[in-house]
Amino acid sequence: MAEAGKVHRATTTAPVNIAVIKYWGKRDTNLNLPANSSLSVTLSQKSLRTLTTATCSESYTGPDSLILNGEEEEIQSSKRTQACLRNLRQLREEVEAKDGSAPKLSKMPLRLVSANNFPTAAGLASSAAGFAALVRAIANLYELPQTPQQLSLIARQGSGSACRSLMGGYVAWRSGTKEDGSDSLAEEVAPVAHWPEMRALILVVSADKKGVPSTAGMQTTVATSSLAPARFKDIVPARMAEIEKAIQDKDFETFARVTMQDSNSFHAICLDSWPPIQYLTDVSRAAMNAVETINRKAGKLIAAYTFDAGPNAVIYYLEPDSRAVAGVFKNHLPRVEGWDNEFGAAIRSNEMGGLDSKAVMTLKNGISRVICTAVGGGPESVETHLVDESGKPVEGT
CATH class of the missing domain: 3.30.230.10 (Ribosomal Protein S5; domain 2)
Known part of the structure; x- marks a missing residue:
């Protein structure tokens, strides 16, 4: 009792x-x-x-x-x-x-x-x-x-x-x-243990709330986009099969290609909605430009961008390619907050040339912080409670 x-x-x-x-x-x-x-x-x-x-x-x-x-x-x-x-x-x-x-x-x-x-x-x-x-x-x-x-x-x-x-x-x-x-x-x-080398660099463009909430945006797309039915019926099922196999095979090039294709497809049906929904900004496109240049210089896909319903870029790469991918952004954004955690501190700066100068300036002016992270585990029980034994919220939470 x-x-x-x-x-x-x-x-x-x-x-x-x-x-x-x-x-x-x-x-x-x-x-x-x-x-x-x-x-x-x-x-x-x-x-x-x-x-x-x-x-x-x-x-x-x-x-x-x-x-x-x-x-x-x-x-x-x-x-x-x-x-x-x-x-x-x-x-x-x-x-x-x-x-x-x-x-x-x-x-x-x-x-x-x-x-x-x-x-x-x-x-x-x-x-x-x-x-x-x-x-x-x-x-x-x-x-x-x-x-x-x-x-x-x-x-x-x-x-x-x-x-x-x-x-x-x-x-x-x-x-x-x-x-x-x-x-x-x-x-x-x-x-996690199957492919622990996966890393992610998040370029935070804005901490403001997004203009079109996801729920409203989805309803608009379903109701008005002429491209959406093909995405739902044919495109996504094929991509799911392809990326699940890539994960099982630890095939990053396929993983990267499908990831970028699907991000572009998602934002295409948003733009195809009426009224059009635009989550990407010039800063987002500058990040895409940088990823494309990094991959071109490498001669293969070593980085993959993806964007949710907002302007922030999430860039996936494997840990052995940290310097070749995240190091480029660290070189151009050295004073942006966020490089000092255990994932960011391990990234060595890379002065790779060839980046579009306008894209670099757009990133410098538009990125407010970075988040360096990796694939991780699910929910965990902890003993650090936000409510004390009397039922009152702990101060500062």
Whole structure:
């Protein structure tokens, strides 16, 4: 039985994932069912992570609450958040029904406190890490037996790409075909240990919120783009097969080509929407130009750019090519914040010539920080709680 007034706590971290085959467009907006499958690389939590503490107590009054980065969030009107909480409570009720001595946590109000170590809503997949951390933390609080794959069905309803952040390594989100969404879930394609050399350099163009939110943008594209149907039906399924084989074979050249092709395809259907959706900027295009020059100089594909629904460039490369790829950017952006973590510090500057001078100047003027990171693992339970034993948020969170 629960101790009267006891605050039950569980804290977890969850990673950001950056898709190489993009999710864009929904076949069911209520259930967050995608128009196509997608595939992502889970990034190291040493660089990017959400930390979430889930608590409940008989002593709590009022509705469930969430504090994100020190600000109270309105979650009662959020259908996505409420869907996650409802599903998790139902699973806890099943645990309580089987074990009469289990505390009735499902009946207690939840107090959730969450903090990101990166800008929210800046095109860095904050909602993916956020909902993955929320679902995993509550699942741990409730001591649920469900696997990460089973929990991905719940996280998906909060944020589509969140289902991929419940696992580490290389993760596919299968679009599924069932109307109830029961087969639209995440699946590990390969663990971190299979291809640990994968690195990512993120060029942060702007920490401002993006102009067109993803949900609204997707609906516009599905409704108006003449290019989107071919992407959903033919192009993405072929690319999924090709990139999954490339990951299994550790074939970076194919991985790089498909990654860049799919990023370009995604932004093409955005531009083909009406009114057109433009996430890329001159700084984004300068980064693309630099990657193309690096690959041309190498005589093969050693770097791959990809852009989500925002201007930030994510550049994938393998660790042995760090100097040839990331070193070029470090040479031109030496004073930009972000090179001082364990991944960035290992990168040696490279004065490779041949970069377009206008592109270099655009990068110098437009990049506010870099994030050096690598492929990483899934959510982790930690004992650094954001809520103290009395139920109060820890100062500074």
